[in-house]
Amino acid sequence: MQVWSTKAFSKIGVVAIRRIFLSILVSIIICLSIQPVNAATLYDNLSALKNNSSSLQDQVNVQQQLQAIAESQAQSIQESINVLKSAIDQDNLVIEQHKKTIADLDLEQQKLADQQKKDTETLESYVRNQYTEGDTPYLSYISWLVGSTSINDLINRCSYIDTVLSFYRDLRFKISANADEIKVKRSLEEDETKKLTDEIQSKQQLLDGLNVALAKQTELVNSITNDEAQIMQVQSRGQENISETERLIAAEQLQAQLVSQAKYQEILASQLKTDSLQGTFSTPVKLDGQVGQLLSFASTFLGVPYTWGGTYPQFDCSSFVQYVYGQFGIKLSRVTWDQYSEGQSVSRENLQAGDLVFFSTYQAGPSHVGIYVGNGIMINSSNSGVSYASINSEYWSSRYYGARRVIAQ
Known part of the structure; x- marks a missing residue:
């Protein structure tokens, strides 16, 4: 200036x-008028409310982080449960296939036993019908050989008997070999079934543990969610108190401003009234x-x-x-x-x-x-x-x- x-x-x-x-x-x-009478108290209250709101917001942020971690862990547990369930279901399907194979082998073995019995009965009946003429099979066999008309006839009759006996021995060996093969296959199938059953039991134990863990994790998520909701509810009430306090401060300031303006207008009116200028x-x-x-x-x-x-x-x-x-x-x-x-x-x-x-x-x-x-x-x-x-x-x-x-x- x-x-x-x-x-x-x-x-x-x-x-x-x-x-x-x-x-x-x-x-x-x-x-003197611009500062409301209750402004200091209101500002102190507002500061305390805002500090409390900030603290509550920090708690909400922590709860949200904990909730995110808990939900992520629960999701991982659930995914593991799903994998185990799928593996158990697949093992059960394989066990059912092995059981079916064992049943088929048992059926095949029974068929062999029936065939062996049938062939033996057929052979015995044939021999009995063809060669039994005396009181004993042995005497009949000797009589049949002695009754040969020539050396060639004797040789032929001996060869025929050997052929019949050989066929009988081969039949028994074949049936026995098939039975042993079936027995080995059945044993392998039973071993695989037992192995899968043991694996299913182990997986089921793990699955039971995961289900317990999931239940606890779900309970934790719900607890965190409830805590967060309660904190947010308190924060909401605190925000309402902040808004109300700010409204009261604004009302106090407006009242103070109106008072100051009224006093100013009063003084100015007096000045204008008395001012000869x-x-x-x-x-x-x-x-x-x-x-x-x-x-x-x-x-x-x-x-x-x-x-x-x-x-x-x-x-x-x-x-x-x-x-x-x-x-x-x-x-x-x-x-x-x-x-x-x-x-x-x-x-x-x-x-x-x-x-x-x-x-x-x-x-x-x-x-x-x-x-x-x-x-x-x-x-x-x-x-x-x-x-x-x-x-x-x-x-x-x-x-x-x-x-x-x-x-x-």
Whole structure:
């Protein structure tokens, strides 16, 4: 901020000093009122609730991790159970095949025994019918040989008997060999069946253990899920308490803001009522000095921060304009929309230095005001503080509302 000249300071006078006092008083009131009576307790409660909520969220995260691990282990156990069940089912199918083979071998062996019995009976019957003539088979056999008519006949009869006996021996050997082969095959089948049965018993024991483990793992998953649900329920209630506390804080802040604004408005109304510098006029008035002096004086406040509702030494847009013009004998109203009714309207094409330019910003109608300095430039108090701005920029041009001439040319 530039240093004021002696002449500018002398223009402030008693009224300016009183405004300084009022502004300081307003600031003190606002600062004292902006903190709600119960805010400290509410903020402490809110901090504790948020810390508790964060702790609960950490617990939820841990429970979710444990649940994921438990579910993964349960899934692995279930997959192992499925593999064992499939293997047991396959072994049972193979056992059934072996049992069927053993049954077929038993049937084949029985058929051989029946065939042996049948062939033996047939042979015995044949021999008995052909060669039995005396009291004993042996005597009949001798008589049959003695009864041969020649050597050749004797040889033929002996050869025939040997052939019959040989056939009988071969038949018995064949049947015995087949029976032994069947017996070996049956023994092998029984061994495989026993081996598979033992394997099934071993797998079944393992399967029983896995089923127990799966039941415990499922119980663990359910327990973790229940714990997580309870924690989340507590967290939900805590979040409701946080929301309620934040609502109470917001209500306290709003109440404090309303109180501070009401006190400010009360003080401002008193100031406007008693301030003899305040006035409303419908035609331009003569300036105490030159327009260039007014614009130069306004520039001494460049960089002063914007303060909503501020009155010298703090400014909003309308208090800045009111203060600058007041130092040169023109008594403007305090607020923008009242200033727009003072002086006379002037078109944008006919703007002159010292005219007031109005814009529609945060609400409909004239809600912002600046001092036109010429060449499309104004000086105003906005969010960036007291500064120069182009009324032809995209922002200000799109919000231009109108202009008023308050200085008699």
